[in-house]
Amino acid sequence: MAAWEGIEEAVMVAQMGSFVRAAQRLNTAPSNVSRAIDRLEQRLKTRLFTRTTRVVKLTDSGRLLITRFARLVAERDEAFATLDSGGEPHGDLRITCSAAMGERFVAPIMRELCRKHPQLSIHLNLTNRVVDLVGEGYDLAIRTGDLTDSRLICTQIAQRRVLTCASPAYLAQHGTPAKVGDLAQHACLVGTSDEWRFRQNGETVLWRAQGRWHCNNGHAIVAAAREDMGICHLPEFYVSEDIKNGRLAVILDQFRQADESIWAVYPSRRHLSARVQVAIEALRQAMPSVI
Structure with a gap:
């Protein structure tokens, strides 16, 4: 048979x-x-x-x-x-990424890739759920931090920097924290995680943020910070424009955690796929080195 x-x-x-x-x-x-x-x-x-x-x-x-x-x-x-096809990428490419990073960076890059390769169809799923690539049949995921699934191969495409910020008006009224422990005296704007990471004397310091404003959307957290409601702790791409325009100020930068790697992650069985290779290269070339 x-x-x-x-x-x-x-x-x-x-x-x-x-x-x-x-x-x-x-x-x-x-x-x-x-x-x-x-x-x-x-x-x-x-x-x-x-x-x-x-x-x-x-x-x-x-x-x-x-x-x-x-x-x-x-x-x-x-x-x-x-x-x-002479190696031209074609067929369906299924990608998953977190909503904020996907909307800001991955979606525009993949749209350009789709325009460039007419035989390629892209299915981009923006979700904050950790998708099982193997079990759910995805070709590629964009993820941050430490990866533990031995079934997957990862390639670094960028880095993510997390900044702690507040508005000048808030700091003028409540004072500027000089050390991590000073956050206990301040209103923290809590996003998807209340566990804020810092670096002190070469070691990671975890701070459990507390405050009256909680939201699982980074843009809503930034808006609250701009409105002088407290201190936020978010990836740089959320706050870069507000810092540039003076609406927010970076604090505790001497305790900032090391930049996290952003990975293109894919099942090992797909490592020779032309469509996966061209997508990873497009992300590597077009993503800012630090976001």
Whole structure:
């Protein structure tokens, strides 16, 4: 039995929800599709589908295996197409990134990439949820900080700098903190995390921020800081314009944590994909070195 027998048929039935429609897409007879899947199920010693006269549904084992089979088929087709296209990136590129960084930096870069390569389709998911790249079938993620998933390969594309800021009016009224502990006497504007990181004597210092304004949106935190409500602790790209225009002032900079790496992260099985390579290179070239 050929190693691929039944795999493409199973993927197509799962996608189409019908043996007849799958056969039409594969340009073969429904009986051929059914026999190929029967042989595949015998080989795997498990059922992939439950069948009635009206409905075809994946079993639990089927759902688990079809995701992997679909990747195999896509990678096979990509390998063949790469030869025909002379290495030009093509097909679907699925990317995930946090909402703020994605909107500000990644989306514009990927739009330009899409314009440059007409055979490439880009699906960009902006979410603050940590997506399982392997399990959910993503090609690429943009992430910060330490990475622990051994299934993934990472390439640094930029760095992120976190600054502590307040408005000049707030500091004039309440004083400027001289050390991290002085934050206890101030109103902290708390974002997605109340754990603020600083660096002192070569070691990381964690400060549990407390205040009356909490919001999971960085722009809303910056707006509160501009309105003299307290001290914020955010990536530089949120506050750079306000610092430049004098609306916010950097404080405690001598205790600023080391810049965090921003990574392009991808499953190891995709490291030769032309579309992933061209996307990483575009991000590396177009992203500011520090954001």
